[in-house]
Amino acid sequence: MLGFFGFFLIYLDFFDFVPVKIYFHLGLCACYCADIDFPLTDAVNLKGKFFVAFPVTIFFPRDFKVKRLVLASRRKDFSPRRHRKNKYCNDKNFSAPHSLPLAILFKFFKICRLSRANAGCIILLTGKRISLFYTGMGAQGEKKFELMGIPPEKLGRQFEQIGERKFRAKQLMKWIYAHGNFDFFTMTDIPMSLRQYLAENASITLPEIAEVAGSSDGSTKFLFKLEDGAYVESVYIPDKERGRHTVCLSSQVGCKFGCVFCATGKMGFVRNLTSTEIVGQLYLVREHIRVGGNDLTNVEFMGMGEPLDNLDAVLDAIRVMVADVGFGLGHRKILISTVGIPEGIRKIMQTDVRPKLAISLNAPDDELRSKLMPINKKYPIRTLMELVPEYAKYSRRWVTFEYVLFGGVNDSLEHAHRLVQLIAGLPAKVNLIPYNEVEGIEFRRPNDRDVLRFQSYLLANSIVATIRYSKGRDIHGACGQLAGRFVLKEK
Ligand code: SF4
Known part of the structure; x- marks a missing residue:
């Protein structure tokens, strides 16, 4: 006091x-x-x-x-x-x-x-x-004020505080994101006095690329070193058939939710990323995509960390992604994948952003889900199901249930039957992901026959179900594996 x-x-x-x-x-x-x-x-x-x-x-x-x-x-x-x-x-x-x-x-x-x-x-x-x-x-x-990853509205307010006009923020963002120009003195539509001010007082920070690993299937993993020495990863996943170029981003260093199958969960929680660090990952991976003559089409928050546990920074990053003067992506091109935090989902519905939502379900009942994902004890399946119709209406897209299939754990026909009972009638589809084995974690990948049988059962019962084979298995392709392995090795 x-x-x-x-x-x-x-x-x-x-x-x-x-x-x-x-x-x-x-x-x-x-x-x-x-x-x-x-x-x-x-x-x-x-x-x-x-x-x-x-x-x-x-x-x-x-x-x-x-x-x-x-x-x-x-x-x-x-x-x-x-x-x-x-x-x-x-x-x-x-x-x-x-x-x-x-x-x-x-x-x-x-x-x-x-x-x-x-x-x-x-x-x-x-x-x-x-x-x-x-x-x-x-x-x-x-201390210089940061320009990377700051949404246009916020940047406009910062400019007003220094006596500048709001629209300068959009001019500046165009130089940064559209032209890739970080040199204030060559930003010709900005007055010289402001250029000089920015050169002295502002910075545009990107993470350092520590390691790049390319896979035989075309996907690429990036290990980024942040200013404080922490590491996070991003993955670029090309899909030539559908013309998609997706980037999977991290939102935290480590994660506090401790899902037993996850390499990131093993690290424990270190810290939240700032919107600057989140957008910085995307900026650098997009450069890589452009070098190959393509352009970014989709973003997924499915890397390290739980995005709804760092929602303010994630929302700011999304605002930069959807801004015309930012990355110019549609709201529906951005997907947030979550363990299911009801307050976070409700909070998104009160904002100006409408990303698609994927809930990591992984089990058809509370007993098994609590064993795989401890957060289920706090937010049981029922609390999530209640929000699905509401969020689907808000985003005007069906919600996706991510269901990672673990060999001998949750991949039987009995599990498929209970899953059908759980989600029948909801505006939702199921994404089946055969587990990628991780060193030091005792789950095994299901065999392909069981995966197809599981999918067929869902389809036969009018549930839309797709199989997502994680790309880049030869480079430790499941999100969270690269940084997880790196940090575990360092320990
Ligand atoms: S699966 Fe997601 S929420 Fe669970 S520990 Fe891993 S990063 Fe965290």
């Missing part, structure tokens, strides 16, 4: 003689941070310390001329005395003699490396030592 032992506020309103009004709010707070972590820097934590804070806020309208002056003040050769000659602020308003103090003010911000007109400082009293820290957004001016 923060205790405020004293407080006073000074309100100053001056500089109103210049074209742009500026208000200073000065406050002084004596504070004690009792029992919460309040990190000021990596090394300094305010917990258990007395300190005095001087928050300072300066308001001014989002005025184009002010913005130009701010940008001009960031130029290395900027001088308050010469500012009136500066080509970036030669507007008649700023040729007034009183604009000089304004320029000095922004020069001050430049010295403090504050990128916005919000500032504050904290004086920390530690014994006899007094330390001074600048705080607020401005103090983070050193």
Whole structure:
């Protein structure tokens, strides 16, 4: 808790003689941070310390001329005395003699490396030592803001916050995703002042390709190394017959759901991916597809991790994928594959995105499913079935039940019969996936005869059922295997 032992506020309103009004709010707070972590820097934590804070806020309208002056003040050769000659602020308003103090003010911000007109400082009293820290957004001016994987609406808002117009976000995205141009200075429809600002303050980050493994069937696995050294994988799956070029993406490093047949589940949970990292995978795999003279058609969230457990980042990534200035994919070309988290499914239905949904079922009853997928104890099959008609209506597509067939576990005719009873009448189809054996996991692949018999039973009972043979078996083709193997080996 923060205790405020004293407080006073000074309100100053001056500089109103210049074209742009500026208000200073000065406050002084004596504070004690009792029992919460309040990190000021990596090394300094305010917990258990007395300190005095001087928050300072300066308001001014989002005025184009002010913005130009701010940008001009960031130029290395900027001088308050010469500012009136500066080509970036030669507007008649700023040729007034009183604009000089304004320029000095922004020069001050430049010295403090504050990128916005919000500032504050904290004086920390530690014994006899007094330390001074600048705080607020401005103090983070050193950290560049990320452009990769940020949806147009969000990027537009960020641009507005720096006094830019919203449509610049779309112009910028077009350069990044359509033209593959990451050099701000060659983005010719963006004003030079903004290009300069972006070059200094923004970044476009892609993961590092650590390993690429090509399969004899044409699929390719990518192992990506992220900024913190974590690894994730993506798989490119071409389907020449149907003209599809699908990319299977990861949404988390590791996974907390511990399905007993999954290599990723063995790793445990490490962290969520950001939308930047998710879109970065897609961007690089699409480059690979384009080199082969094709283009990306479909995306599946079926790699490492549970997408509904990292839904905000996944939704942002999807917004980039469906944006005209992003990847330009249709909503129906994107599939989220989930273990079945009802809150997550409901949350998607309250958003602006309509991806297809695949629920990883793998068993026709709760007893067997709970053994294979521990999450079933929390969300039994019934809770998922209730949502199927609702989601099918929302996405205007049937829901898919993924059913991984394990030899001798869930592949008998009795299982097929119970599956028919479970899903008959629902707007859903079944995707049968013969299990890919993974080193260290005691499940075996069913024989092809049993797989066909299972499918025939479903078809004979009016259930739409397809068999999906995982591609790239020779390169550890099931999603989750490559990174899983890599990490297990490292351990
Ligand atoms: S199957 Fe999916 S949800 Fe289950 S452990 Fe693997 S990655 Fe996680």
